[in-house]
Structures are given as C-alpha cells and as structure tokens.
Amino acid sequence: MGAKTLTLKEKILGANDETADMNRKLLDTHRVLMINIMSSPGSGKTSLILRTIERLKDKRRIAVIEGDVASSIDADTISRRNIPAIQINTGGGCHLDARMIRKALDSLDLDSLDLIFIENVGNLVCTADFDLGAQKNAVILSVPEGDDKPYKYPAMFVEADVVLVNKIDVLPYFDFKLDAFPAIIKGFNPSAGVFPVSAKTGEGVDDWILWLTRIFHGFSAARGAQEGVDTRRAQ
Ligand code: MG
Numbered sequence: 030m031g032a033k034t035l036t037l038k039e040k041i042l043g044a045n046d047e048t049a050d051m052n053r054k055l056l057d058t059h060r061v062l063m064i065n066i067m068s069s070p071g072s073g074k075t076s077l078i079l080r081t082i083e084r085l086k087d088k089r090r091i092a093v094i095e096g097d098v099a100s101s102i103d104a105d106t107i108s109r110r111n112i113p114a115i116q117i118n119t120g121g122g123c124h125l126d127a128r129m130i131r132k133a134l135d136s137l138d139l140d141s142l143d144l145i146f147i148e149n150v151g152n153l154v155c156t157a158d159f160d161l162g163a164q165k166n167a168v169i170l171s172v173p174e175g176d177d178k179p180y181k182y183p184a185m186f187v188e189a190d191v192v193l194v195n196k197i198d199v200l201p202y203f204d205f206k207l208d209a210f211p212a213i214i215k216g217f218n219p220s221a222g223v224f225p226v227s228a229k230t231g232e233g234v235d236d237w238i239l240w241l242t243r244i245f246h247g248f249s250a251a252r253g254a255q256e257g258v259d260t261r262r263a264q
Contacts, residue, residue: 045159048127052134052162057255059139062248063147064241065163067185069178070151072171073195075103076228077237078146082112084238089143089245094133096125096150103148113137124156125149131162144245157184165244171196172205179213186214191222191240198227 056063066074082091092113095104104116115133117125130147137145147163149156168189170178173196179186186192192214200207211223222240226233 042158045127048131049160049162052127052131053164055134056139056162056164057252060249060252061139061142061145062245063145063163064165064167065147065149065161066167066169067149067156068151068169069153069174072169072174073228074148074151074169075106077169077193077195077226078107078148079110080228080231080234081238081241082110084234085144086112090141091144091146092137092142094130094145094147096148098122098150119150123150123152123154124159125161126159127161153178153182153185157188164248165190167191167193169193169195172199172203176205176210176213179217183217186217189218189221191224193237194223194225195228197225197232198230
C-alpha cells in the first residue's frame with residue numbers, strides 16, 4: 030500500500046512540474062514576473078498584496094490570482110482597486126496546482142501585464158509541494174503564529190525566495206523574537222531575504238518593495254538579454 034501511494038504522489042507531482050515549467054516559459058515569453066505567495070490562513074496575504082498594489086500600481090501593470098477553498102471575497106476586494114483578479118476555488122483542495130494556474134493565465138492578457146501575484150490557499154503544508162510556474166516564491170509568517178514555524182513546517186521555508194514577517198505592529202504582545210529570526214531562516218535557506226513588515230501600518234514595506242523592484246529589474250534585463258531586445262520596459 031505504502032509503495033503504491035508513493036508512486037501515485039510522484040506521478041502527480043511529476044505531471045504538475047511539467048505544467049509548471051510550461052507556465053514559466055509562457056510567462057518568460059510575455060516577460061511577466063509571477064510571485065507565488067504562501068502562508069497560513071489569516072497571516073495577511075490579501076492585506077499585503079493590497080499594500081503592494083497601492084505602492085506599485087502606477088509603475089507596474091499588476092494582476093492577482095486568488096486561491097481559496099471557497100468564495101470570491103479576496104478577488105472581489107482586489108477587483109475594487111481596478112486590478113484584474115482571477116478567483117480559483119479549489120472546492121476543498123488545500124493548495125493550488127500548475128494546471129489551475131495555467132487556466133488563470135490563459136484568461137489574462139499577459140502582454141498587458143508586468144507582474145502577477147498568486148495568493149495561494151492558506152496552508153503551511155501542501156502548498157510548498159506544488160510548483161506553480163512562478164519565478165519566485167514568497168512566504169508570509171505573521172507575528173501571532175510564532176517564530177517556531179520554520180522548524181515545524183520546513184518545506185515552505187526551504188522553497189522561499191523571500192520571507193515576510195507580517196504584523197510587526199503587534200510585536201509587543203507576543204514572544205516572537207524578531208532579532209533572532211533571520212538566523213533561523215538562514216539555517217533552512219541561506220539565500221532567502223527576510224523582511225519584517227506591517228501590512229496594516231506600512232512599516233517595513235519599503236524594503237519589500239525595494240526587493241520586488243530589484244527582482245523585477247533583474248528578471249526584465251535577463252529576458253531582454255535572452256531575446257536580444259532592449260530592456261526599456263524595466264526602467
Ligand atoms: Mg486572503
């Protein structure tokens with residue numbers, strides 16, 4: 030029984046990885062940077078995406094793909110800002126997969142976009158197993174969840190290109206040791222950036238925006254060099 034289960038999981042993940050690679054190629058062709066944002070429920074994914082949109086909307090053309098088990102509450106909130114938003118309901122599934130993302134990408138006008146944020150289903154476990162084809166993965170951990178989560182859910186943090194510690198406005202009320210936290214992340218993933226932020230007050234958001242801008246410029250320059258075309262769109 031155990032061997033069969035393992036084989037099935039390998040097949041599912043193998044098929045998912047193939048679709049994820051195709052998604053990445055599609056995005057590269059259209060020179061769109063996609064960032065997969067993962068976290069547990071209630072850590073502030075939507076709030077941070079809204080804060081990011083507010084800061085970047087005059088410079089970058091943004092869309093959001095929202096993953097939830099049910100409802101279109103988050104996509105409706107994003108749409109009210111005049112930002113294209115696609116809601117995916119997994120109907121009980123605890124994560125998005127590359128095929129769902131491909132459907133969403135096919136319904137977006139990729140030539141009219143620079144940046145896509147995926148808000149994955151709130152879950153610190155299975156979302157990390159499924160490559161969606163995003164060029165970068167971001168993990169949000171909020172202060173009330175505690176600074177021990179990387180030890181309990183390591184896969185998520187190993188996959189992350191950046192870790193955002195959200196809700197730093199409530200640090201005085203919790204035992205989250207922010208000073209020691211970057212060293213914990215380094216133990217799992219030496220190259221991940223760690224940014225303390227408050228989506229509510231805006232504190233620390235400058236550093237996250239700077240990271241995003243650097244990633245976007247690097248991505249655009251690399252795509253431009255690959256295609257032998259100019260990179261003025263990245264300016
Ligand atoms: Mg949300």
